[in-house]
Amino acid sequence: MFGLITRRLLTAIPTLLVIILASFFLMRLAPGGPFDGERPLDQTTQAALQQAYGLDRPLWEQAWLYVSRLVQGDFGPSLVYRDFTVSELIAQGLPISLMLGGLAIVLALAIGVTAGLFAAVRAGKAADKVIMMLATVATALPTFVTGPALALLFGLWLGLLPVSGSGDGAAWLIMPVVALALPVSGAIAKLTRAGLASVLKQDHIRTARARGLSETKILFKHGLRPALVPVASYLGPAAAGLLTGAVVVETVFGLPGLGRYFVQGALNRDYPLVLGVVTLYAALIILFNLFADLIYGWLDPRMREE
Amino acid sequence: MLTRHFPLVIVLVIVALALSLPWLLSWTYDQIDWDAVRAPAFSGSHIFGTDEIGRDRLARLAAGTQITLMVAIAAALVSLIVGIAWGATAGWIGGRVDEAMMRIVDGLYALPFMFIVILLMVVFGRSILLVFVGIGLVEWLTMARVVRGQVMTLKQRPFILAAEAAGTPPIMIMVRHILPNIAGVALAYLMLTVPQVVMVESFLSFLGLGVQEPLTSLGILVKEGADDMDMTPLGLLLPGGLLVVILVCLTIEGERLRDRFS
Numbered sequence: 086m087f088g089l090i091t092r093r094l095l096t097a098i099p100t101l102l103v104i105i106l107a108s109f110f111l112m113r114l115a116p117g118g119p120f121d122g123e124r125p126l127d128q129t130t131q132a133a134l135q136q137a138y139g140l141d142r143p144l145w146e147q148a149w150l151y152v153s154r155l156v157q158g159d160f161g162p163s164l165v166y167r168d169f170t171v172s173e174l175i176a177q178g179l180p181i182s183l184m185l186g187g188l189a190i191v192l193a194l195a196i197g198v199t200a201g202l203f204a205a206v207r208a209g210k211a212a213d214k215v216i217m218m219l220a221t222v223a224t225a226l227p228t229f230v231t232g233p234a235l236a237l238l239f240g241l242w243l244g245l246l247p248v249s250g251s252g253d254g255a256a257w258l259i260m261p262v263v264a265l266a267l268p269v270s271g272a273i274a275k276l277t278r279a280g281l282a283s284v285l286k287q288d289h290i291r292t293a294r295a296r297g298l299s300e301t302k303i304l305f306k307h308g309l310r311p312a313l314v315p316v317a318s319y320l321g322p323a324a325a326g327l328l329t330g331a332v333v334v335e336t337v338f339g340l341p342g343l344g345r346y347f348v349q350g351a352l353n354r355d356y357p358l359v360l361g362v363v364t365l366y367a368a369l370i371i372l373f374n375l376f377a378d379l380i381y382g383w384l385d386p387r388m389r390e391e
Numbered sequence: 392m393l394t395r396h397f398p399l400v401i402v403l404v405i406v407a408l409a410l411s412l413p414w415l416l417s418w419t420y421d422q423i424d425w426d427a428v429r430a431p432a433f434s435g436s437h438i439f440g441t442d443e444i445g446r447d448r449l450a451r452l453a454a455g456t457q458i459t460l461m462v463a464i465a466a467a468l469v470s471l472i473v474g475i476a477w478g479a480t481a482g483w484i485g486g487r488v489d490e491a492m493m494r495i496v497d498g499l500y501a502l503p504f505m506f507i508v509i510l511l512m513v514v515f516g517r518s519i520l521l522v523f524v525g526i527g528l529v530e531w532l533t534m535a536r537v538v539r540g541q542v543m544t545l546k547q548r549p550f551i552l553a554a555e556a557a558g559t560p561p562i563m564i565m566v567r568h569i570l571p572n573i574a575g576v577a578l579a580y581l582m583l584t585v586p587q588v589v590m591v592e593s594f595l596s597f598l599g600l601g602v603q604e605p606l607t608s609l610g611i612l613v614k615e616g617a618d619d620m621d622m623t624p625l626g627l628l629l630p631g632g633l634l635v636v637i638l639v640c641l642t643i644e645g646e647r648l649r650d651r652f653s
Contacts, residue, residue, distance in 0.1 A: 100498060111510050221646065225638035227590050229597040229610070230631040233617035237624055322500070329505040333597065337617065347506065348598055351513045363506050 089382075090375065097371045102152070104367045105360065109148050112356050138164065151357075155364065161357035165350070171361040178343035179365070185334065185342065186327045188258065189265035193323070196270040198316070201277025205312075206304070208282055217278065223271025228330040232264040232337040249339035261334040268330075269323050273316055280312035310384055317380040324373035328366055398640035405637060409456035418447035420454035421605045429623055442626055443619050451607055452629060456637075458608040462523050463588040469527025470588075471581050474534025475573075479565065481535070482542030493539065496532050505529075508591070512600040522601050526591045530584050537580055541573045576652045583645035586638045593634060609634045 126134070135141045139150065154161060160171035197220075204216040239260060240248035247257050284290065285308055293303045332344030343362055350358035417436050418424065428445040430437050439448035481492035508525045515521050545551055545568075554564050589609075595601030596610030604611070609630050616627030 108507070108510060111507075111514050114514055221643055222635075222639050225586060225642045226635060227593060227638070229594060229617075230613055230634055233613070233620060233627050234631055236617075237620050237627060241621055241624075325505075329594070332505075333594065336598065348509070348600075351509055352599075354513075359510070363510070366506055 089378070093371075093375045093378070097368075097375075100371065101364065101367055105152060105155070105364050106148060108360055108363045109151065109356075110144070112354070112359060113144060138162070151360070160361035160364075163350075163355055163358045165353045165355040165358070171357045174346055174358060175343065175361060175365060178341060178346050181340055182328070182331050182335070182342040182344060184258070185261055185265060185331050185340070186324070188262045189269065189327055189330075190320075190323065192262060192266040193269035193273055194316075196266070197273025198277050198313070200270070200274040202281065202304070202309070204274065204278045205281035205285065208278075213278075216274065220271040220274040220278075223267050224275070226267050226271075228264045228268070229333045229337065231267055232261070232334055235260045235264055236337065249337075257338070257340075261338050261340065264337075265327055265330045265334055269326065272319060272323070276315045276319055277312060280315045281308055284308050284312045314381060314385045317377055317384055320377040320380065321370070321374040324377075325370050328369065396644070398643045402637060402640045402644075405456065405633070406460065409453045409460070412453035413450065413457075416447065416450050416453075418450045420450040420607060421446065422450075432625060439629060440623070440625060442615065443622065448626070448629060451612060452609075452633060455607045455609045455612045455630065456633065458519075458602055458606055459589055459592060459610070459634075460637075462519065462526070462592045462602070462608070463585050466523035466526040466530065466588040466592070467581055467584040469524060470530040470534055470584050471577065473527065474531035474580075475538050475570075475577060477531065478535035478538030478540075479542050479569065479573075482539035483546065483561070483565065483569075485543070485546075489539070493536075496535055500532055505591070505594075508595070509598075509600055512595060519602055519606065522592060522595065523588075526588050526595075529591070530587055534577070534580050534584065537576060538573055541576055542569060545569055545572055576649075579645065579648035579652050582641065582648050586641040586645065589634070589638060589641070609637075 132141070139147060142150075151161065158172070160175065163169050163171050163174055166174060200216050200220065204213040204220075207213045236248050239246045246260055250257060290303060290307060293307050298307075328344070331342060332348060334340070335342040335344040336348065343365070346358060347362040347366075349355070350362065413419070424430075424437070424441055424445045424447065426445075427435060427437060427441050429443055430441040430445075432438065432440045434440060437447050437449070439452070441447055442451065477492065477496070481489045508529055511521065511525045551564060551568055554568055559567075592601055592608065593610030593613065596608045597614045599614070601610060602608040612630035613627065613634065616623075616625075616630055620627045
């Protein structure tokens, strides 16, 4: 297992480097710069700003400087939020995004696995068909529709939940997390049902039945674990989906998370901010894929690498 | 046919309406009716009323649906072409080339692709052409995997071996024998790619990074509706509902097709 972890972490380094450099040069190809305001700055101020942030040096040198500072944990200064470094902005935004994503995946797993389990037990019956239809509908629900629709229903019409912002208590989390979790829960329900349906046909389940074990014990002790293998392999893509979904949810509900900084940064040409967020997202996704692989190996020992 | 493929029928009706309505309505999607700003539904010549600057909602829905579906089909075709080319090459050559090509696909799967597309949009301006090239380039990975698997099994089949033994050049085998045999599966995944692409396009447009005014798309309409929902909820519910109906119907049909071929 340690072999797998170290190997994955080692291949992660070149991957991250490629992403960082690709994003770096891509951003610099863009017309327009961070200091193009409504009123054009005069030549000397422009030049002084360029120099202060090192933007007048050759591109390769800037890229090298950026990477060497990044290794030391320095994401550089934000060009638009002038009083903040990118690290400070990330420190503000990351906890909110992680909380949204983390709660959403827990909720999605809870709903998805329960619904999938229920459907598989009643395979072929009406309940199964209804649940699977609902799961299909759920996977097709984009967060940018469900988010505003939930805000309209529970915020504006019923007045039960706050429409935007992160106030006291946890009420403000409910709608963003639900909007994020819905499509993921649908996918998990389908995977759980398909996995369980095929596992329940296998020999070891028949043996367990023949030995007279109770249905619940068969289901939870022998059926569920192998059935969750496809779910585990879906967790990596799901994490990527949640991160992009969080961009929308943060915009819709006015939450100061990373996604919002990313969109704002991209629109304002805040090079270091965008690079910092992309790097962080890439690292998170790579980490989550590794995590998913470890769960995979734990669920199904045959998958463990020698 | 009508009851079994009810979702497909709904999509076709929506497409027909989106194509024909602009000719039938007395308002175009960008025309402002100064006498009827935020008109309620069924007032005068505006069946669904007008938006916050007096544009006919129904005309905008039709125009937005047209653009959204056009982008979706074009991007899905890009993903189809790239995916088939990549997957078929890897599957046919096999060995180390296959290994390397599939490693690249695995690696790309793990990337925060939405963010790269957002960067692309910001960098190269927000032209509609780029929207579908960008999206198509993201969505080809699954197609490549599926096609590769199909080609690898086909390669072992007697009729392909016979063609090879008869000295048919690989290009001809590909075009005459392999491609027709993977068409069904490719079609099923194409059908599943379309809703994916609709989702990505609307997502980008929602953030203001996709299709640009004066053109409109369902994503833009959802965004406009969300900004104005405290005044007129209809502005959010109509395009949002339409988008969800299209996505659900296409997903159901696509999954059905996929299950038939696998």
